[in-house]
Amino acid sequence: MKGRFPLSACAFALAALFSAHSTAANSPTYTASDKAVDIAQQTIIVDGHIDVPYRVKEQWVDVTKATDGGDFDYPRAVKGGLNAPFMSIYVPASLDNSPESTQLAHELIDSVEAIVARAPDKFAIAKSPSEVKAHFEQGIISLPMGMENGSPIQGDLANLTAFYERGIRYITLAHSQANHISDSSYDLRRKWKGLSPFGKSLVGEMNNIGIMLDISHVSDDAFYQVIELTNTPVIASHSSLRRFTPGFERNMDDDMIKKLGENGGVIMINFGSSFVSKEAGRWRTGLTNARKALIKKEGEDSPKLENFEEEYRKKVPYPYSTLDEVLDHIDHVVSLVGVEHVGIGSDYDGVGDSLPIGLKDVASFPNLVQGLLDRNYSESDIKKILSGNLLRVWQQVEDYAAAH
Template structure:
C-alpha cells in the first residue's frame, strides 16, 4: 500500500516563507491620486502585449462590454486609460511547421477585426503611430496587432507581406520552442545557435517592410544576432529583467539591456509575477517538483493529480509580486540605459492568475502612474514610459521602410 503524499519538510519551510511574503504584499493597498488618474487619461498608453485574441478563441466573451473574467474589457480599459493595447496574435509552438499555424494567425486577426466591427464607436484597428494618435484624439481605443511566434510565416516572404497587409506590426520571432526562424529561450535545444539562415534573411525583410522585430522569447544568441543585423531599433514586447529573476533566460540580462539601449530599442516590462520576482519562480519550481514526487510515489493514475495545482496553492499560497517590484524593473532599465528605453508589456490575459498586487487588470494603470510619481518621475518621462518610447521605435521602423 502506497503511503499518503505530503510536502517535504524543505518545501514546507519554503512555503512558510513565501506565505509570509504573500501576506505582507496582500496587506498593502495601492491607490491613485487625481493627478495620476489625470495623467493616465490624458496620455496615450501603449501596452505591448495583451492576449485577448487567444482568450476569446478559447472561450468567447464580448470584450466590447464588461466581462466577469479575464484582465481586459472596454469599461476597464477606459477606466485605466489604456487606449493602444497591442493585440497578441499568439500561435502555440505545437503548431510550428504546419499550415494550421498560418491559418490560426489569420483567424485571430479576424477576431480582432470582429471586435472593432461590433463596436466601431469604441475600437479601431491601428497600423501606424499616426493612427494611434489620431484615434486617441477621437476617443477610440486603438488595437494594433503583434504576432507572437513567427511560425505562421512558414518560411515564405509572401506570408510576411500578407500579414503586414492584414495589420501585423511586430513579430515575436519564436515562442516556447525553436521554430524555422530562431531558437527559443525556453528550449534547451539550440537548433540554430541563434537565428536560422531564413531568420537572418527575415530580419532584413522585416526592416524593409516595416514590421518591428520583437526579441521577447528568443535565446540570448538570437538576440545578439538580431541586434547585429537590424538597421532599426527593436523591442522586447513583454520581457522583464533577469537581474531580479536569476537563471530565467526568458528575461533580459544587464548586458542585453545595454545592447538594446545602444540599438535605440525598448524593453516593455512584463507584469507576470514569475517575470518580476524570484519568489514566484521558485514557487513554480516547487509546484513542479511536488507533482513529480507524487507521480513517483503513487503513479500517473493517482486521483490526487486531478486537482493537484489547486490543492497545492491552498497549502502553499502563491507569492504574488507587487507593483513596487514592477517599478524596480523600470527603475533598473532607467539607471542602466535611460528612460528612453523602457515601456509597458503587461501580458494581461496571458499570464493567468499571477498578476501583481496593485496591477490586477487594465483598470490598474493609474496605480502604475502613481508609483512612478512617488519615485520622482516627471510627467514627460512618465509619458515616454507609457507610450512615447515605443511610438518612437515604431515611427523609426516605418520611416526606414518608407526609404527602402
C-alpha cells in the first residue's frame, strides 16, 4: 500500500486475491446512467495521482494494452473517460539523501516516455494545460507528471530545472519521512518543525519556474509555512479529509482546507479506503499490531509471516469504503470552501487492494459522475471537480512563472 508504505508486487497480487470481498452480497452496487457516461466521455478528467511508473518498475506490464492486474491501462482509461492522469514519479523515502533518488526519478520519467513511444496514437506527455486540452481534442490521453517526494532535487536547483524540462509539473515536497525539504506527516521526529531552510527557499523557486507545490504528505506545520510563503495556489494531489479519519495527519483538517481555499488551491480526494473511512484505518492498525505480536512470539523468520496479510484478511475481512463515502469528502470540502477547491487524486496503483466499492479502477469514473449527479451537482460543477479546478491552478502557476 504505497499511500503509507513502499509499493510492492505483493500489493498487486493481493488486489486480485481479495477482490471477492468487494462483491459481497451486502455490498452496494453502482450503475452509471447514459448521462453520467456521456459527461465522463465529453469532459477532461484529471486525476492528480496515479502510480503507474512505479507499478511497471516493480512488475513490468504494457499499460498501452489491457492488463490483468493493477488499476490502470489504456482500455480501462478510455472506458472511464480518464484523459489526463498525472503519472506519479514516486521515490521511496529510503533513498533520501542519496544519488539513487535522483537516478530513480529520471528512470521513472523514462518509463513514462516509453509508454508514449510504444503508443503515440494513444498517449502523449503533457507539460501544460493547453497541451492537455489539445490532446483531448485529438482523442489522445495526456500523461502529465508529478514527482512524489522532493528528495531527487538533492538541494541543487539545477536538478529542479532538469526535472521541469523533462515534464515534472508538481512536486510533493516529502513522502513518508522528513527529507532535506520538509517534515512528513508520517515522521514523528519533526526534524525541521515544518520546512527546512532550503525548503523555504524552494517554495519561491518552484513558483518562479512554474512547478505546482503539492502539500500531500507534509506535516501540518510545513503546510502552513508553504501557504505563508507561496505566491501561487497549491494543491494536495492525493489527500482526503481528517474529519472522517480522526488522528490521521496524512489527511487535511478543516482549518487547513479553509486556508487552502483562501490560497485558491485544490485538494484532490484520495480514494484509498484508509484515507476515506476510519474503519479501514483501524483495520490497518490491527493488522500491524497482529504482525508485531507474531514477530515477538515467533521471531522475524516465522514462516507464518509470508502470507500473514492473506490469513489475517480471512479472519478479519477488510472494511472497504464506498463511493458514497468518497462523495462525503467532496461534499464537505464544498460546504467549507466551495466547489472550486476540490478535485480527484485517486492514488490508483498506489494503495493496493484498498479501493472503495464502486471505484475499483480507472474505468469507474462514470460511477463517480453518477454519484455527483445524484447529489444534485450541476454539470458545470462536476466539470470543475473532474478537471476545471486543477487546470485553473496549473494555469495560474504557469502565468506567474511567465511573469517572473
